[in-house]
Amino acid sequence: MLKAAFKDWIGDGAVMMDRLLRDELQSLYRPRRWAPRWLNGWLHNRAEKRKRIPVIVEFHDHEDSYRDGMQQLKTHMNGHKRCRLKHEYAGIRSCAAELTAEAMKSLIAPDCQSRIKKLHFDRPVRALLDSARAAIRADDLTRFGLTGSGIRIAVLDTGVYPHPDLTQPTNRIAAFRDFVRGRTVPYDDNGHGTHCAGDAAGSGRLSDGAYRGTAPGADIVGVKVLDRNGSGALSTIIAGVEWCVANKAALNIRVMSLSLGSPAYGPAQDDPLVRAVENAWRAGIVVCAAAGNEGPDRGTISSPGTSPLVITVGAMNDHNTAERTGDSVAPFSSRGPTPDGIVKPDLLVPGVNIVSLRSPGSSIDRAEPGARVGSAYFSLSGTSMATPICAGIAALLLQRNPALTPDEVKRELLEGAENWGLSPYVQGEGYLDARKALDM
Numbered sequence: 001m002l003k004a005a006f007k008d009w010i011g012d013g014a015v016m017m018d019r020l021l022r023d024e025l026q027s028l029y030r031p032r033r034w035a036p037r038w039l040n041g042w043l044h045n046r047a048e049k050r051k052r053i054p055v056i057v058e059f060h061d062h063e064d065s066y067r068d069g070m071q072q073l074k075t076h077m078n079g080h081k082r083c084r085l086k087h088e089y090a091g092i093r094s095c096a097a098e099l100t101a102e103a104m105k106s107l108i109a110p111d112c113q114s115r116i117k118k119l120h121f122d123r124p125v126r127a128l129l130d131s132a133r134a135a136i137r138a139d140d141l142t143r144f145g146l147t148g149s150g151i152r153i154a155v156l157d158t159g160v161y162p163h164p165d166l167t168q169p170t171n172r173i174a175a176f177r178d179f180v181r182g183r184t185v186p187y188d189d190n191g192h193g194t195h196c197a198g199d200a201a202g203s204g205r206l207s208d209g210a211y212r213g214t215a216p217g218a219d220i221v222g223v224k225v226l227d228r229n230g231s232g233a234l235s236t237i238i239a240g241v242e243w244c245v246a247n248k249a250a251l252n253i254r255v256m257s258l259s260l261g262s263p264a265y266g267p268a269q270d271d272p273l274v275r276a277v278e279n280a281w282r283a284g285i286v287v288c289a290a291a292g293n294e295g296p297d298r299g300t301i302s303s304p305g306t307s308p309l310v311i312t313v314g315a316m317n318d319h320n321t322a323e324r325t326g327d328s329v330a331p332f333s334s335r336g337p338t339p340d341g342i343v344k345p346d347l348l349v350p351g352v353n354i355v356s357l358r359s360p361g362s363s364i365d366r367a368e369p370g371a372r373v374g375s376a377y378f379s380l381s382g383t384s385m386a387t388p389i390c391a392g393i394a395a396l397l398l399q400r401n402p403a404l405t406p407d408e409v410k411r412e413l414l415e416g417a418e419n420w421g422l423s424p425y426v427q428g429e430g431y432l433d434a435r436k437a438l439d440m
Helices: 002-016 019-028 037-050 063-078 101-107 139-144 192-201 234-246 272-282 363-367 383-400 406-415
Strands: 053-059 084-089 094-099 116-121 124-127 152-157 173-178 219-224 231-233 253-258 260-263 286-290 311-317 347-350 354-357 377-380
Touching: 002 116, 019 053, 019 101, 019 116, 037 101, 053 063, 053 101, 053 234, 063 084, 063 094, 063 101, 063 116, 084 234, 094 101, 094 234, 101 116, 124 234, 152 192, 152 234, 152 383, 192 219, 192 354, 192 377, 192 383, 219 234, 231 234, 234 253, 234 272, 253 272, 253 383, 260 286, 272 286, 286 383, 286 406, 311 383, 311 406, 347 383, 354 383, 363 377, 383 406
Parallel strands: 152 219, 152 253, 173 219, 253 286, 286 311, 311 347
Antiparallel strands: 053 094, 053 116, 084 094, 124 231, 124 260, 354 377
16 A cells, blocks of 8 residues: 555656665555554655655756756755755756655656756765786886876775875875865775775885886875765765866866776666766766676676776786786676676776785774785775776876877777787776887
């Protein structure tokens, strides 16, 4: 009976909600076995009015719809005091809010459908960490003076610890923005983001160059969008991406590294995070996104790596050697195709037992003391590590030719990949060869 009530009010509005949101709403109307019918009715009516559900509201793709739709949404929210607006995303004509089911009823009504296109559940997003420089021939490039100097890489993750390999002799943490706790001084209470920043731009100062990133002269823009547990909301990630786009010119952000993701539940065009990263791409930022760690099963590419535009990075195991002949695809590296049937990943980069920067006292550091390498470094595996390594190579391409567009950077990286003779849903174009990508 209560499930029927849900179907009654959602009516034709079902197409305006993604599957996860429909599932979440359905749970409001699920009968409690322990309760009599009258109490179930009271409980679901109370939940309709009081339980706040995090959503992304997508407006139709023209300026009037966004402007008028935002005004209409705010008017509706004034009549539902428990609702809350969290973020506005002008770049992708969307916003994030916490809405009650009662408020959603009015938003899917016919008078709103000319402005509001779809409601998405504000799903959780996580750092993509599983339980190399020499192998991709990046060492050769330092002989040509390519270090990523003058290029800034935004690392959207758990934050960045001011490690000496990033701050000495000069501070290369160019900016820091915290969407989790609002702090202004760089920090990383998880450790994942610091490791990723080092994969891209660590100088190896405390290891005599042994544990350098692929672009040891590049600057880092730290954007904290994940908490101490490596988790965050879809809305927070989008806010971080939008902030990078808004500050691209002021901070000279040329590359974005996203070692995070969530399962892809449908077409890329219906995914708010995909639309956000594609907006960044079109704004001139090269976006590298992790493929995910759900391999070896097919169809496991994580969002936003399902975007056909961005560079989706899978992981190789280089067995800690510079010689490539014995390297193999990491079993955990997610495989394609995407829900749209697109070939992903785009390429493979080392992502197993990667040694990079340690954030002392962080969650990962405390949980995995055996992964410490000396006092300053840490070993981790995942497509999370492969992604910033690729981002560092993108920075080298841009240092050599700052006029390159994201499409041109992607083309050069893919043309420089070595075909490993595997299914394109496993390897994409192949195993990244930095020297070949830069035609040196």
